[in-house]
Amino acid sequence: MTHFVTIITLSILALAFWPTSVIASSDETHEDLASQLSRMESKVTQLESLITALQKEVTRMKSIPTQIDRNSPATESDVAAVRQATTKIPRSCQDLRCMGQIISGMYAVMGNTSVEMVFCDFSKAPNDPSKL
Template identity: 35%
Template sequence: MARCSATQLGVLVLVLSTSYAVASLTVDMQLEQLRNNYVKLEQVLATKDSRLEFLEQKVQQHGNLEAQITQLVNEVNQMKTQVRRTAELELKVQRQEYLINAVHGESRSHNNVSLRQGTTQMPKSCADLKNNGHTSNGMFLIMGVKMVETVFCDFSKPTSDQNFQKWIGFADVKSSPVYFHAQRIGNYGAANTGIPFNQLRLNVGGALNPVTGVFLAPKAGRYFFAYSGLSWDSNAKVQLQMKSATVGWFKIGEAHCTPFNTFALQSILDLKQGDEIRIIHIHGVIHDRDGNNFSNFVGLLLEEDIFGC
């Protein structure tokens, strides 16, 4: 019985030793696992910190970009405003130059007429020319009712002879030229307003005010006008209108079209000095936003009433 107890005690000691060894081994492994997990956790946190820092930099850069974009937009708007004001000033200066040139041209024309006439009156017939001392046969310019006329004078015949004077026709004489070509840059949609033009190709005589789009006849005569344009994404309508000293604005002609189609107006008008012409936009949108110059307004003096006006 005592031997059995000793054996059991030995087995018990052995089991306890083994359990302690196993327990010790298990704790070491757990500690090693914890250390490994801690290292991995540090690596993950370091990666997260790096990613977070990167994202913070991106957010800061994005904020800087937004500020720069806002600044650029403001600068572009300021430049557009400056360009528009510069264009308006250039148009005003150009108009003043045309007016000055026109006034100087008419002044020189009147001075030259006075020098040619001297103290004599302008001849109205071959008889007047003969009385002024002309003796050589030929074609001459004489004063007609409104315009300068061309006649052939045969001074070898008496003034009573029907062949003494032969009428040839009207002479295309103008005291100064008047013609213009105006265009638009940018869509226009203001209803029931005169169409302004912010690009001038020609404005000889300075009769067209591009800011208001109104043509002021500087002299009496027959004028030709034409307008063409393109509608935007809706139906559009325009009118050619005239205003005289006694009658307010009234319609000369009208044109309209469906979206993205062209419309046109033409007219030859007998105007008095001071009469006004304009193209008025009734409704819709006129398309000129892409710089293709769809809108064109032209006019010119065909015949001038030199006399009797």
């Protein structure tokens, strides 16, 4: 019978302390969640301010082309200079490279007195000593 009383006593003590451990665990979980919520709210605030700053920067950058257009209108002489530069007959492979040619091959260039066909090798660097 004493054995039975001991078991009952231990069972009652276990039941008495069990809810407090569950409550303590619940309190710790609540504190962890509150801490996580606080960190997340702080991060959201940071991200919102970053978004606002980026939106202002985008608005500023969108206005730049408009400012350039207003400040530097193209004149007829500017257009004529560009047209003349793009229609100029090249005198060398280097001129062709400067005009944007990148494919090696036969090209017409202006010689001393007439137009000549030359082979330009654009696969080599412009300052390559083995270049002919």
